Amino acid sequence: MQVDEPVLLPRLSRVAVCGGTHGNELSGVYLVREMLKTEKRKVDGEPASVLMVLSNPRAMQQCSRYVDTDLNRCFTHATLNGPVSEEAPYEIFRARELNALLGPKGSRAAVDLICDLHNTTANMGLSFIAYSDCDWICLHIFRYLQKQMPDTPMRFIHFDVSTKESYSLDSIGKHGFAMEIGPQPHGCVKSNIYTAMKEGVQHMQDWIRCFNSGCVFDGGPVDVFTMVKNVDYPRDGETRSITAAIHPRLQDRDFCLLHPGEPLFQAFSGETIKYKGNEPLYAFFINECAYYEKGIALSLARKKRVTVPSIRVQTDEEERASEQSFASEEEE
Amino acid sequence: MSNGSSNNNNNTARFDAARRVAIFGGTHGNEMSGVTLVNLWMQNSAEIQRKGLEIKPFLTNPKAVEKCVRYVDTDLNRAFTQENLSATGGDELPYEVQRAQEINRMFGPKGSAEAYDVIFDLHNTTSNMGCTLILESSKDAFNLQMMNYIKKAFAPASCLVLLNEHPLLKYSTSRSVAKHPVGMEVGPQPQGVLRSNIFEAMRVILKHALDFISLFNEGMEFPPCTVEVFRVLERMDYPRDANGNIIAMVHPNLQDCDWEPLNPGDPMFQTFDGKSIHYQGSSTVYPTFINEAAYYEKQQAFVTTRRETLAASAIRKA
Numbered sequence: 001m002q003v004d005e006p007v008l009l010p011r012l013s014r015v016a017v018c019g020g021t022h023g024n025e026l027s028g029v030y031l032v033r034e035m036l037k038t039e040k041r042k043v044d045g046e047p048a049s050v051l052m053v054l055s056n057p058r059a060m061q062q063c064s065r066y067v068d069t070d071l072n073r074c075f076t077h078a079t080l081n082g083p084v085s086e087e088a089p090y091e092i093f094r095a096r097e098l099n100a101l102l103g104p105k106g107s108r109a110a111v112d113l114i115c116d117l118h119n120t121t122a123n124m125g126l127s128f129i130a131y132s133d134c135d136w137i138c139l140h141i142f143r144y145l146q147k148q149m150p151d152t153p154m155r156f157i158h159f160d161v162s163t164k165e166s167y168s169l170d171s172i173g174k175h176g177f178a179m180e181i182g183p184q185p186h187g188c189v190k191s192n193i194y195t196a197m198k199e200g201v202q203h204m205q206d207w208i209r210c211f212n213s214g215c216v217f218d219g220g221p222v223d224v225f226t227m228v229k230n231v232d233y234p235r236d237g238e239t240r241s242i243t244a245a246i247h248p249r250l251q252d253r254d255f256c257l258l259h260p261g262e263p264l265f266q267a268f269s270g271e272t273i274k275y276k277g278n279e280p281l282y283a284f285f286i287n288e289c290a291y292y293e294k295g296i297a298l299s300l301a302r303k304k305r306v307t308v309p310s311i312r313v314q315t316d317e318e319e320r321a322s323e324q325s326f327a328s329e330e331e332e
Numbered sequence: 333m334s335n336g337s338s339n340n341n342n343n344t345a346r347f348d349a350a351r352r353v354a355i356f357g358g359t360h361g362n363e364m365s366g367v368t369l370v371n372l373w374m375q376n377s378a379e380i381q382r383k384g385l386e387i388k389p390f391l392t393n394p395k396a397v398e399k400c401v402r403y404v405d406t407d408l409n410r411a412f413t414q415e416n417l418s419a420t421g422g423d424e425l426p427y428e429v430q431r432a433q434e435i436n437r438m439f440g441p442k443g444s445a446e447a448y449d450v451i452f453d454l455h456n457t458t459s460n461m462g463c464t465l466i467l468e469s470s471k472d473a474f475n476l477q478m479m480n481y482i483k484k485a486f487a488p489a490s491c492l493v494l495l496n497e498h499p500l501l502k503y504s505t506s507r508s509v510a511k512h513p514v515g516m517e518v519g520p521q522p523q524g525v526l527r528s529n530i531f532e533a534m535r536v537i538l539k540h541a542l543d544f545i546s547l548f549n550e551g552m553e554f555p556p557c558t559v560e561v562f563r564v565l566e567r568m569d570y571p572r573d574a575n576g577n578i579i580a581m582v583h584p585n586l587q588d589c590d591w592e593p594l595n596p597g598d599p600m601f602q603t604f605d606g607k608s609i610h611y612q613g614s615s616t617v618y619p620t621f622i623n624e625a626a627y628y629e630k631q632q633a634f635v636t637t638r639r640e641t642l643a644a645s646a647i648r649k650a
Contacts (some may be wrong), residue, residue: 034604120520176362185458185522187625245528266528289524
């Protein structure tokens with residue numbers, strides 16, 4: 001086999017775009033609403049079936065992140081399949097509904113790809129967040145967006161969480177990622193952020209159409225940021241209220257390389273609190289509003305270069321051929 | 333005698349010394365600069381102490397602060413109407429109406445001689461308004477002189493004055509309980525977020541405000557001055573469909589351009605499918621509160637203002 005033979009991957013027949021997983025992250029809410037209004041099929045290439053979903057309508061109605069509990073933490077196997085009482089939080093029921101619609105998670109019936117739309121108050125530009133650093137579909141979509149939207153700062157973030165422990169909506173699909181765009185205050189829609197999200201989703205749909213119709217996508221390098229740890233705010237020992245804010249020299253500098261000894265927080269007393277880690281790490285999710293209650297002031301990541309192979313859709317014939325050869329291997 | 337009155341040939345308005353001052357934080361529970369400052373000062377008030385002055389930091393809406401929401405039942409900063417303040421019903425009343433009555437008892441009664449002299453009400457906005465002082469009356473020479481002092485002390489950094497005297501658009505704020513209500517609005521800051529630069533700016537303008545009161549109480553005379561203000565004209569809502577849903581966003585040319593001129597024909601909104609909607613007014617206005625998250629439900633995308641110069645008479649302690 002030649003080294004540069006493209007990796008063959010099954011077609012993406014069913015794709016879902018979800019907005020309003022957090023009810024106050026408005027770019028996704030308005031974009032999905034708009035897409036539901038003007039649903040079109042492109043004629044060139046075979047149409048992919050795209051499901052538009054408003055994930056948490058009750059939270060959207062109150063314009064809050066969630067009603068009882070964070071929906072985007074409710075998609076672990078345990079939460080989806082375990083016993084549930086009638087008094088369980090609304091989001092647990094909603095997660096099960098979404099799992100029935102888009103999954104079931106881990107089964108052959110699950111949708112091929114989920115793109116879950118989010119906003120952040122952090123200055124993160126357009127970020128993909130995925131559980132894998134070797135899901136070639138997600139990485140190729142990312143590469144394609146980078147090329148099509150060169151003026152938009154774009155990063156790929158990898159949360160190294162096993163399939164068993166994965167907890168977010170995008171983990172229901174066979175492939176999935178969150179498209180996180182900021183900075184945007186919760187409860188607000190900023191036109192530049194909305195437009196970036198709209199373009200990102202459109203380019204993703206173009207890529208999928210192209211992929212399904214047999215295009216070969218050349219491989220190449222992608223920088224991946226793998227989450228290492230979270231850092232909480234300094235807090236008062238008794239009351240647990242925060243006693244410092246993100247340092248002005250770090251505020252808005254998502255994806256900068258933070259070196260040991262550099263400013264991290266500024267205490268209300270004026271004192272500078274420095275980063276005391278052993279290694280330089282990349283900071284992101286700097287001052288995300290929703291993370292105060294989760295005890296996260298910022299997250300830290302290592303960066304590495306991943307080489308993405310070239311890929312092409314696996315035709316039906318190729319799929320049959322590979323199944324047959326697999327079956328005959330088993331016989332031997 | 334709490335109102336200014338001229339009683340000498342120089343038309344210097346005399347006011348009683350301002351002895352009782354309050355600093356309100358958390359009127360909106362998710363506007364974090366004020367919440368943080370008031371919590372800090374309730375623990376340790378050294379920074380805000382001034383001789384001869386009683387300064388009380390106070391969290392006006394503790395339930396909203398705890399939940400980190402703007403309000404629990406109804407907007408506290410619209411709740412201080414005469415109707416609400418005299419309503420009966422005790423525990424059955426909406427939480428914020430009960431709070432308004434309590435605050436009126438502690439710091440008012442509104443309109444009476446016993447009311448606090450000055451209340452500073454600390455707010456944040458998602459709009460790019462920078463540091464803004466909010467004035468409720470163009471005739472309050474004491475407040476005008478204070479704002480003039482703060483602007484000069486804060487310079488070269490900018491601190492602008494928004495005047496809301498509009499009969500239909502003005503509202504009954506928590507600070508309106510005092511003889512001299514002063515709103516302090518600093519942005520942009522997302523709800524629920526504490527930004528160090530925004531927090532420090534609010535801290536500094538409040539320090540200048542307290543310095544002014546201190547100087548005034550010591551007998552300093554402040555000569556006549558003029559103050560540039562932006563007077564609220566009109567509230568502009570988002571374009572909506574027949575069901576009341578928003579169908580356009582603040583245009584990228586207008587986003588973050590608080591206080592900059594908006595001319596007839598300039599882009600104002602952008603629909604979700606990319607079309608521009610232009611300002612149809614007959615003259616240039618100065619928009620502010622552009623894209624404040626809390627105002628989506630109040631049908632307000634921004635307010636228009638016009639620039640005016642107000643004259644304030646000299647003032648001195650009575």
